[in-house]
Amino acid sequence: MKNRYIKGVLFSLLLLTTHALLSQGSFQVVNLKTEYASTPLGIDVEKPRFSWQMQSSDNSRGLKQTAYQIVVASEKGNEVWNSGKIESDKALGVTYGGAILQPTIKYNWTVTLWDNQKTSASASSWFETGLMNADPNLSAWSGATWIGGSDDDLVFYSHYLSVFKLSYQLQLDKASASTKAGFIFGANDSRLMDKDMNILGVHSGENESYIKFELDISKVDGTPAGLASFNIYRVGYSPEDKAGVPFKIYQLPLSLVNNANKYAAHTLYADCNFGVFEIFIDGDDTDHLITKSDDPNPSPFAPRGLNLNPVGVGNNFISFPMVADIGFSADKGQKASFSSVEIKNFRFPSNALFKENLASISSYKGVFSDFINGTKTGFSIANAAYVVDGVTVIADPSQNATPMLRTKFSAENKPIAKARLYVTARGIYEMYINGQRISNDYFNPGLTQYNKTHMYQTYDVTDKMMAGKANAVGAWLAEGWWSGNITYSGESWNYFGDRQSLLAKLVVTYADGTEQVITTKPNTWKLFTDGPIRVGSFFQGEVYDSSKDAAVKNWATPDYNDANWKPAVKVPLESTAYIGTFPGRGGPTTFDYDDLQLVGQMGANPSIVKTLTAKSVEEVRPGVFVYDMGQNMVGFPNISLNGTAGNKITLRYAEVKYPSLDEYGNNVGMIMLENIRAALTQDIWILKGGDETVQPRFTFHGYRFLEITGIEKALPLESVKGMVVSSIQELASSYQTSNDLVNKLWENITWSMRGNFLSIPTDTPARNERMGWSGDINVFSGASTYLANNDLFLRRHLLAMRDIQREDGRFTDVAPVGGGFGGTLWGSAGIIVAWESYRQYGDVELLREHYDAMKKYVAFLQSKTDPKTGIINEGPLGDWLSPENNKNDNTLFWTAYQIYDLEIVAKTANILGHADEAKTFLAQREERKAFFNSKYVDKVTHKTVKSGFRAPRFGPPGQTPDEDTSDEGQPMDTQASYAIPLALGAFNAENVPYAIQYLAATIERQNTDDGGATRPAYSLMTGFIGTASLTEALSENGRSDLAYKLLQQTSYPSWLYSVVNGATTIWERLNSYTVENGFGGNNSMNSFNHYSFGAVGAWMYNYSLGIQRDPDSPAFKHFILQPTPDPTGQMTWAKGYYDSMYGRIESSWKVEGNKLSYTTTVPPNTSATLYLPTNSSKDITEGGKSINKNTKGVTFVKMENGKAVFELGSGSYEFVIAK
DSSP: OHHHHHHHHHHHHHHHHHHHHHTTSSEEEEEEEETTBSSOEEEOOSSOEEEEEEEESSOOSSOOEEEEEEEEEETTSOEEEEOOOBOOOOOSOEEOOSSOOOTTOEEEEEEEEEETTSOEEEEEEEEEEOOOOOOTTOTTTTTOOOEEOOGGGOOBOGGGOOEEEEEEEEEEOTTTTOOEEEEEEEETOGGGSSGGGSTTOOOOOTTOSEEEEEEEOTTOSSSTTOOEEEEEEEESSSTTOOTTSOSEEEEEOTTTSOTTTTTSOEEEEEEEETTEEEEEESSSSGGGBOOOOSOSSOOTTSOOSEEOOSSOSSTTSOOOOOSBEEEEEOOTTOEEEEEEEEEEOSSTTOOEEEOOOOSOGGGOOSTTHHHHHSSOOSEEEETTEEEEESOEEEEOOOBOOSOEEEEEEEOOSSOEEEEEEEEEEESEEEEEETTEEOOSBOSBTOOOOTTTEEEEEEEEOGGGOOTTSEEEEEEEEEOTTTSSSOSSOGGGTTSSBSSOEEEEEEEEEETTSOEEEEEOOTTTOEEEOOSSEEEEETTTEEEEEGGGTGGGTTTTSTTOOOTTOEEOEEOOSTTTBOOEEEOOTTSOEEEOOTTOEEEEOOSOOOEEEEEEEOOEEEEEETTEEEEEEEEEEEEEEEEEEEEOTTOEEEEEEESOBOOSOGGGGGGTTSBOOGGGTTOOOEEEEEOOSEEEEEOOSSOOEEEEEEEEESOSSOOOGGGEEEEEEESOOSOSEEEEESOHHHHHHHHHHHHHHHHHEESEEOSOSSSSOOOOBHHHHHHHHHHHHHHSOOHHHHHHHHHHHHHTOOTTSOOOSBSSSOOOSOOHHHHTHHHHHHHHHHHHHOOHHHHHHHHHHHHHHHHHHHHTBOTTTOOBOOOSOOSTTOTTGGGOOHHHHHHHHHHHHHHHHHHHHHHTTOHHHHHHHHHHHHHHHHHHHHHSBOTTTOOBBOOSOOOOOOOOTTOOOOOOOOOTTOBOOOHHHHHHHHHHTOSOTTTHHHHHHHHHHHHHSOEEOTTSOEEOTTOOOOOHHHHHHHHHHHHHTTOHHHHHHHHHOOSSSSHHHHHHTTOSSOOSSTTSSBTTTBTTTOSSSOOSOOGGGGGGHHHIIIIISOEEEBTTBGGGSEEEEOOOOOTTSSOOEEEEEEEETTEEEEEEEEEETTEEEEEEEEOTTOEEEEEEEOSOGGGEEETTEEOOTTSTTEEEEEEETTEEEEEEOSEEEEEEEEO
16 A cells, blocks of 8 residues: 555656656646636546646747647556547646546646647646535445534523524412513613613613513403503613503403413413514414504515514614513512523524523522522522512523534554545534644635535645544534524524534545544534633624633643533434425425535635734724724724733624714714614623733624724724635736726725625625625626636536526525525526626536526526516516616516527527527527517617506615506616616617617716706716616727716716725615715615625726627637727726636726827737727837738738727737827
C-alpha cells in the first residue's frame, strides 16, 4: 500500500516537471477549473468538466489554442483517462471521458495545450470526489446518523420568541370564594424598560410591563346575565396602557363558563403570531374561541385574532410581545392553581419549549424556585400545580443554549496520509478538530430546499490530526434556516424543524492504506446545552453569556473534561420536523422527505470577504452610541473592549437613522428599525470582565449603523470592525467613468449583490424576509453574471427552483421555501436565470438539467391563457414599485414575458438537440406575439393600450393599489409598456419604430406619478421589471443619448437620487428616502439594500463599455465589442473589464475634443467583432497607424449603420477615431 502512495507522489512530481519543461513557450496555461471551481473538494459528479485559460507571455496578438490533451490520474498514480491529443480550440466544458470515478478519491489532472505558433505548455490541477451517493438513508455514511438533543434540550430564549403557543390550566379556589386570577407573560422585555430601545417612548420598571390573561367569574351567578369575562391586560407597552384597566374584555357564553363549572379547572389556549392572538377555553376549535378579529374583513393572508402589539398588526412591524418573563397573579384575597403550563412552538410538530415537572415540591428546581425558597409568601407548589395566594410571581423561563457536540478517539500510531471530514447539519454548524476551527466558512451547509436537496461539505483536515494520540472533534450548532424565524410569515417559524442535528463522517487514511472512520453516533458523542451562546438566530440575533466561557474552555480538545456533558441522542425527522399533510388556503398540501437527495457542496458558502472599520461615532442620547460603518454591509461586528463582569452590552443594527424631519419627533438621529419589521435584530453580550472581543457567529445583519448601549463611553473607532460576509469572494469586473456619481452607483450595485448573495439570492439582508424572491433575480441575473463568477451560485438557485416547482409547472415566487405573490414576472426567473447563466458561462449541463422544468413552466403559462380572449392571467404583480404602476395593464407585461420565455425555451431546445420541440415553441411564440401586437397596440396611433381585462392588483404593505377600471383600448403609454416589450422582442417590425418614438416621448416629457405629483423629464417612471429593460431598449434602438440622460439624472426619481443622498447600496424603492418626505410613510416595507434597481449594471458593461455576448458563441469564445460613448457629452470617458471564462476582456473609451480613443484587450483563444462609430474606416488608426491588411490581429469587415466593423484576434489594441 505504501508503494502506491509513493507512486502517487512521483506522478505528481512528474506532472510538475512536465509543466515546467513545457511552459517555456509563448504562453502559459492558467485558471484551471473542474466543474467551474478551482480544486473542488468533495464533488458528486460522475463526469466532471474541465476548463482552462491561455495567457500570453509576450502580449502577442492572435494567440489561439489548436489542440489539447488531458491526463487524469488517481491519487495513487493510476492513469484513469488520457484524452490523447485533440485538435480543437475548446477550453471550456471539456467532459471527462475515462474510467468510472470512485468516491472520496483525489484525482490529479494535467492539460497540455498547443498553440498556433507550434509551441506548447502544460499546467496541473486536481479535484476530489465526494461520497457520490445521495441516498437519504445514509448508506454512504458508514453508520453515521443525525445526532443532537432531545425534547428536553430544545433551545428556549423567551425574550427572543414572538411566535408561539401557550396553554395552561387555571382553577380558582372555591374554598376562599376566589373569583379571578391571571397568567402573565411578555413581562420585563428589555426594550420596554429603556425608552431608548423602543419608538414609543416607554420606560417601564421591573415587573411593570406585561400581558395578563385573567379569568373573572365574579358575575357568574346562575342567571342568563351572569357571564364570566376573560380580561386581557396590556401594561407598560404603550403610554396609553393602564395597570388596572383591561385592554380588552371578552364576555364568555354560559356554554363555556357557568355556575356549575366556574370552579372547575379551565384550560386556556393561546396562539400568538407576531402579536396577534387567538385564544380558546376548554377546547381549541371555533366553538371555544374567545377572541374575535379586530378586522371585520380580515385578509386571508393575515393572522387572525386580537392584536396586542402597540406598534402595528402582524409581521410588518416591530414585534411585541415576546414570551419574555412569565408568571401568575392573584389579587389580595384571591387564590388559584395553575397547572399544565406549556409554551410550545407555533408550527407543527409544536413541541413544548417549556413545561415543568411539578410532581414533587422537594425535587423542584424550576424557574420559580426563588419564590419557594425565599421569604416571599403566597406562592407554593401543590398537587402538581403552581398555587398563588394574593401575590404576583414573575420569572424568566428560558432554558438551554445552542447545542455543542463532541467526541474523542485515538488515532493509530502511524503516518497519516490524509484525513477528510464529510459533514452537514440540520441547522448551521461550526466544526472543530483538536481545538481548531476547520474552515473559514460561515452558515454551513447553506440554504437549500432541505426536504429535496441537502448539501454536505468536505474538508481536508489532515493537518489537524495527531497520529498516535487522542483527537477530539467538536460541533457547535445553531438555527440557521432549518429552525427559528424565517421569511415574513409567523407560520414559517421553524419552517423545516424545531431542533438542530449533526451528520458527520471523519475518514483518516494512513500511509499504509488502512482507514479509521469516526461517525456521528449517539453512543460515542456527548452533548452540552449550557454553553455561552444562549440563542443564535439569523433574524432575532445572538445572545452570548461570557460568564459561561470557562465551562467550555478548550471544549474541542482531547484533554477537556466532559463529565458534565450528557450522551447525544439520535434526531429523527419524525416528531421533530414539519412532515405530513396540512390544510392550506388552496387545499391540503403535503410536505415530505420522500425525494430527498444528500449531495456534495455546489459553489462557495459564505465567508468573511472584507473587514471594515467604523468611520464615526455619535452619542445620540446619553449612553446610546451609534457607529457609522460608512457602508451598508452584511455580516456582524468585531468589537474590542474592556468591561466589567456581568455588564450587558446590547447591539442593534440599522440601515438608516431617522432624518431631521418633524414627523420623526424625538426619534431624530436614532437608528430606524421599523423597516426591519418583525426581525428583532439584536445581539446581547454579557461580559466576563477584562479584555474581550465581541463577535457573533450564528447570525448576520444588514446594517450601516451599529448602536451600542451598555458602555460608559464611546469605544475608539478602530475597536469597532464590520466583518462582511458573502458568498461572493471577489468581483469579476470593473466599471469606472468620468462621472463620480455613476461610479458610486456601480459601487453600490456591487455592494448590494455582495450583501444579498448569501447562500441564496435574497431580496434584502436586513428585514424579516431575506428570501429568494424570483422577480428580483429575474431582472438582476444578467448584471450579476458580469459582476462576479456566479455560475455555481445561480445553478444552485435553479436547483432550488426545480425542487419547489409545483406539479402544474408553476415556479413559486420564492425559492427555496416557496410562497409569495408574484406571478409571471417572478416565475419567469426559472427561464431567464438559466439562459443568462448559459450565455455567460457556456454551461450546457445547466440547461440540460433544467430543460424539463422550463418546458413545464411555459406549459403552465399556456394553461393560464384564456383560449377565448387570449389574455394571460397569471399575476398579480406587474412593474413592482413603479411610480406610475396604476397606469399599466399588467397583462401586457405578462404576455411580453411569455413571448420571451418561449423564445428562450425554443433556443434551449435547439442547443440540446430537440429541433422538433424548438419548432413547436417558436410557433407558440409567433402566435403570442401576433396576439400581443393585436391586443396591446392601437392600430391607428401604435401606442400601447389596455386589454380591458381587470386583473387583480396587489400593492406593498400599507398601500392599496387603485382598482383597475380600465377599458379595452384605453391608452397606457407608459415607459414600462414600451421598454419591456421592446427589450423582450414582443413588438412586431411594424410597431418597433413607433414604440421607440413613444418610449422616447415618455422619457423626454414630464409625467404624473400615482400620487398625483408631476415628475421632471428624464425621470425613471419604471419599477423593478421595467427598469431592467429601459436602457437596453433604448440603446438597442439607437437612443443611447436617452439612456445616458436617465443614468446621470440626479433629481427624483432616478438612479442617482439615492447616490446624492448618501446611499451606499441600491434602495428597494426609488423613494426609499426623499429630502422632502423622509421615508414617505414607507417605514415598514423599505429596504435600503435591494439589488433590483441595480439591473442597470448590465447596461454599463453591454452598452457603455460595449462588452456584449455573441448570441451564437456562449461564454465569450467570440464576443461583440460595441462601445457607446455618451452622445450627450456629459460623460467623457469610461473604462472597465470583465473576467470571462476565457480571460480578461478590457474596454475603454475617451472623448477629447474631436478625437475618440478606444482601447481593448481580447483574451487569448478568443476573437471579437468590434463596432466603432465613424463615417469612414479611414478615420481610424490603431497603434498610431492606419489600418490595413498588414495590421496584425485587425481585419476590416464593412461599414454598417455609421460604424466601422472589424474582426479582432486576441491581443491588446489602441484605436483612435478622428471625428
